[in-house]
Amino acid sequence: METPLLIDFKDRIAHITINRPKALNAINAPVMEGLHDFFFEGFKAYDDLKGVIITGSGEKAFAAGADITQFPSLTVEDGLNLSLFGQKTYARIEEFIVPVIALVNGFSLGGGNELAMACHLRIATPNAKFSQPEVNLGLIPGYGGTQRLIELIGKSKAMELLLTGDMIDASEAFTYGLVNYVLEPEAALEKCVSIIQKTAKKGPLAIEETIRCVRAHFDEKMDGFLYEAQAFGRTMGSPESKEGVQAFLEKRKPNF
Ligand code: CAA
Numbered sequence: 196m197e198t199p200l201l202i203d204f205k206d207r208i209a210h211i212t213i214n215r216p217k218a219l220n221a222i223n224a225p226v227m228e229g230l231h232d233f234f235f236e237g238f239k240a241y242d243d244l245k246g247v248i249i250t251g252s253g254e255k256a257f258a259a260g261a262d263i264t265q266f267p268s269l270t271v272e273d274g275l276n277l278s279l280f281g282q283k284t285y286a287r288i289e290e291f292i293v294p295v296i297a298l299v300n301g302f303s304l305g306g307g308n309e310l311a312m313a314c315h316l317r318i319a320t321p322n323a324k325f326s327q328p329e330v331n332l333g334l335i336p337g338y339g340g341t342q343r344l345i346e347l348i349g350k351s352k353a354m355e356l357l358l359t360g361d362m363i364d365a366s367e368a369f370t371y372g373l374v375n376y377v378l379e380p381e382a383a384l385e386k387c388v389s390i391i392q393k394t395a396k397k398g399p400l401a402i403e404e405t406i407r408c409v410r411a412h413f414d415e416k417m418d419g420f421l422y423e424a425q426a427f428g429r430t431m432g433s434p435e436s437k438e439g440v441q442a443f444l445e446k447r448k449p450n451f
Contacts, residue, residue, distance in 0.1 A: 200229035201252070202237070207245040208391050209238065213307075216253035222306045223262035230310075231284040234291055246391030247291070248384070249314060250298040251307075257299045257323065258307025263332065278337035281306060285313035285339050290410055292403045294394050296387045299323045300380060304362075309338035312347060315406065316390065317374040318383045319365040325373060326362040346413050348373050398435040398451050 201212040211233065213220040220226075238244055251257040261281070269277065288295050288310075297303075297311035299319040304326050311317050311325075327336050327344065335341060336357070344353040348371040356363070365377045378386055394402055404426040411422040430436050435451055442449035 199223065199225040200233070202233060204241050204244075206388075206392075207241075207243050207395060208388060209233075209241055209244060209247045211247060211249045212252050213249070213258050214252040216251075216255070218262065219256035219259035219302055220251040220253070220307065221259050221262040221264075222310070223265060226258075226262075227281060227284060230288070231280070234284065234287045238291075244293055245395035246293050247295040248298055248387045248391070249295065249310065250300055254301060254322070254380075256302040256307070257297065258304070258310060259302045260305025260307050260328070261337070266332075266334075274337070281309070281338035285309060288313045289315070290407065291315075292406070293399075294391055294402070294406070296390065298383055298387050299325075299365075299374065300383070305329055305336065305340070306338045309336055309340040309343065312343040312373075313339060318376045318378060318386050319368060319374040320380050320383050321365050321377055323365040323368065323374070323377070324362050325364075325368045326360060327357050328360040328362070330358065330360045347371075396451075398430070398433070398439055398449070400433050400435050401430050401439075404430055 198214055201214045203210040203212075211230075213222070213226055215221060215223070215226065261277075294316065295314045297314035297317045299311050299317055301320070301322055302324050303311050304324075305328055308325055308327060327340050329335050329337075341357060344357060352371055355361070363371075365374065368374045369377050376383070376386055408419065408423045408426055411417040411419040438451060439449045
């Protein structure tokens with residue numbers, strides 16, 4: 196049986212590959228459980244983890260959505276539970292302690308695009324295609340897509356894409372701000388790695404708190420400014436900032 200999720204640790208970066216190319220990397224239960232387990236517990240096994248890159252196996256797809264073959268027998272309650280588990284997993288990715296980058300190398304559809312949107316950054320290859328096509332199935336996005344698409348590209352365009360299920364290409368996605376870069380495959384991977392190498396040189400707590408502060412802006416239950424002030428205090432009191440500030444004053448590189 197194929198391993199649904201490949202995890203390769205190299206130079207302090209975890210490379211996660213959704214490995215169901217024959218099904219265009221559709222996200223079935225083992226893939227979702229694998230993501231859940233890695234981001235909640237599994238990451239602890241990787242020493243000095245500085246970033247995560249998620250991509251799809253093969254050249255055709257990042258992930259073509261949730262696995263539709265699991266849907267026919269599902270009840271209202273099953274649908275709710277499927278959605279809640281996916282939302283919990285993706286929220287954990289969004290709040291993860293180190294940068295998570297989606298390397299979108301083909302179809303990024305439905306629950307697959309929701310995964311890309313939960314990542315902190317998205318870098319696409321020119322063949323990438325994006326859509327929330329759930330309405331074609333009489334469904335709606337269930338892994339946070341109705342919320343994150345608005346956050347990333349604004350209400351007007353998000354509403355259009357959600358209602359029509361239209362598919363957009365990489366350059367259109369770049370125009371809307373859905374992806375950070377569009378690059379040929381090799382350059383796309385290099386870009387992902389170079390961004391993580393850059394953030395790896397910064398204070399780890401500062402990186403973690405920055406991710407949380409940005410998320411706080413979109414969390415109605417949180418006061419983003421208050422959270423920022425508290426996080427600023429935490430970073431100010433941390434040994435890491437003492438070293439960063441001291442290094443600046445001594446005109447040397449910090450040793451975080
Ligand atoms: N689930 C399960 N299998 C899928 C799949 C999915 N989401 N997407 C593709 N596949 C399978 C196909 O069934 C096909 O399998 P077989 O070879 O066994 O027939 C294989 O992958 C290759 O796909 P196609 O032959 O269809 O390839 P294509 O190039 O002709 O079309 C495509 C590509 C346009 C992406 C088309 O496969 C497609 O429309 N897929 C479905 C996309 C979709 O609707 N995604 C949303 C799922 S619902 C969701 O994600 C809900 C949520 O938010 C939680």
